[in-house]
Amino acid sequence: MITRIFRNIVLTAGLGLAPATTAHAIVGGGVPSADGIGRNVVTIVGSRGNFCSGTMIAPSIVLTAAHCVQSGATYKIVEYDAQRTPQLRDIAQIAAHPQFNLQTMLAHRATADVALLRLASPLAAARQPPPIGTPRVPITVGGRFTVAGIGVTLRGDGKSGGVVRAASLAATGKPGNLQIRLVDPLADGKREGLGACTGDSGGPVFEDQQGRAILIGVMSWSTGPNGTAGCGGMTGVTPLSLYRDWILQTARGWGAAL
CATH class of the missing domain: 2.40.10.10 (Trypsin-like serine proteases)
Structure with a gap:
């Protein structure tokens, strides 16, 4: 039953796309090179019908927002094979930052909205993870x-x-x-x-x-x-x-x- 729910989420929009729900596409954005910053972006789907984006920072580790993986639901990663057929990958472990507060985030105020997912097995597609850093300081208006x-x-x-x-x-x-x-x-x-x-x-x-x-x-x-x-x-x-x-x-x- 859980697998059916997830496959409905993934297939609702056809060709492995996910439906619109409450998670927060880059409206009007361009499609980046497959070898550029887009190569590590993955789709996260939840059993409650939500979907989010994440970044592969290691073969089995995804960085995402904490509000995307709230407790009480099951989550999976969508991976595509050579024919662009979506495959659901199991998540073995989730860690949300302990200081994250959902109500603070919903009010558009600052909170520790970060989480990590550990996949049950590495993704098949080889990816070179992006370097993780911090913004240059001071962060200026117009940056x-x-x-x-x-x-x-x-x-x-x-x-x-x-x-x-x-x-x-x-x-x-x-x-x-x-x-x-x-x-x-x-x-x-x-x-x-x-x-x-x-x-x-x-x-x-x-x-x-x-x-x-x-x-x-x-x-x-x-x-x-x-x-x-x-x-x-x-x-x-x-x-x-x-x-x-x-x-x-x-x-x-x-x-x-x-």
């Missing part, structure tokens, strides 16, 4: 970051998701080591633009540092223009500044060499 995820490009339309997309966004407000708020620099969050949407939660946020794409955060939430409900306005990021050590220690405790 550029690249986000990537598998979410929908049209809110409410699950068939528009399932493909890794990426976009370059700019920091706004008062960015710091607790939270970074990003907007499409052309729309400034006041009208629809590039940004996270349903299914992008937990997806990676990169910063170019000396010519290298460094994984510095995960996507936590999104809004529509002017703070309305929806997508394409503002994208909330949990930077890894305070959590990088926990990530490394937890992964190493599971036997992963990062």
Whole structure:
């Protein structure tokens, strides 16, 4: 029965795409190179019907957002074979940061919205994991970051998701080591633009540092223009500044060499 539920989630949108639910595609984003930052982005599906993005940081370890893997549900990773047929991979262990608070995240305030998943077996596809770091300091308004995820490009339309997309966004407000708020620099969050949407939660946020794409955060939430409900306005990021050590220690405790 559980397997049937998961396969319905994966197949609802056809070709292995997941349906739109409450998780927070890069609306309007481009499809990154398979050899670039998109190569490590994976789909996480839950038995309650939610789906999120994650990043392979080791052959058996996925980094995602803590709110994507709440207790009371079962989660799996979607892997695609050479024919693009989705295969469900079991997750053996989940660790959410102990300081994560769901209500704080839902209020778009800073919290430890990071989690790690340990797969029961490594993914077959060889991946070179991205280097894990922290944002350059000070984080300045207008600073550029690249986000990537598998979410929908049209809110409410699950068939528009399932493909890794990426976009370059700019920091706004008062960015710091607790939270970074990003907007499409052309729309400034006041009208629809590039940004996270349903299914992008937990997806990676990169910063170019000396010519290298460094994984510095995960996507936590999104809004529509002017703070309305929806997508394409503002994208909330949990930077890894305070959590990088926990990530490394937890992964190493599971036997992963990062």
